[in-house]
Amino acid sequence: MINRVVLVGRLTRDPELRYTPNGVAVTNFGIAVNRPFTNQQGERDADFFNCVTWRKQAENVANYLKKGSMVGIDGRLQSRSFENNEGRRVNVVEVQAENVQFLEPKNASGGARDDFRGGQQGSYGAAQGGYGSQGKQGSSNLDEDPFASDGKPIDISDDDLPF
Structure with missing residues (x-):
């Protein structure tokens, strides 16, 4: 059997972070996915999905994403039912997001609440010679184009080319 969803x-909406009585983080959020075709009026419709993620991934989603952020989700569909306040049985189908990828930087749509390379992930970026939230870290400049011409010919052997 296969139960796999990629969106x-x-x-x-902004992610809602809560904790179970055992202290496990859980975040609920909604995602809109454009359909690959247009309707009769020439407009694109969208499908809306409720998503749930757990533990560290849930905390990261709540801390770094907000309404409008573009994400890639890999997970599975899960159905559940419960009785609401009126005593009626409600069936729900949700995406259990096992992996959430942040697909745009902070400034693109105002999607993140903090710099992706700052904070907790800043230590990784600094170890890689990247930029942290405190400014330049390491000795290399990530914005520097390694193929920019400085007026000198590039010395590459034919043996170094992959084709």
Whole structure:
């Protein structure tokens, strides 16, 4: 049996972070995914999905994403039912997001609340010679184009070319 879902879309609301009685983080959020075709009026419709993620991934989603952020989700569909306040049985189908990828930088749509390379992930970026939230770290400049011409010919052997 296969139960796999891969989605790319934008958050429809800010993620809601909560904790179970055992202290496990859980985040609920919605995502809108554009359909690959247009309707009769020439407009694109969207499908809306409720998503749930757990533990560290849940905390990261809540801390770094907000309404409008573009994400890629890899997970599975899960159905559940419960009785609401009126005593009626409610059936729900949700995406259990096992992996959430942040698909755009902070400034693209105002999608993140903090610099991706700052904070907790800044230590990794600094170890790689990247930039942290405190400014330049390491000795290399990530914005520097390694193929920019400085007026000198590039010395590459034919043996170094992959083709």
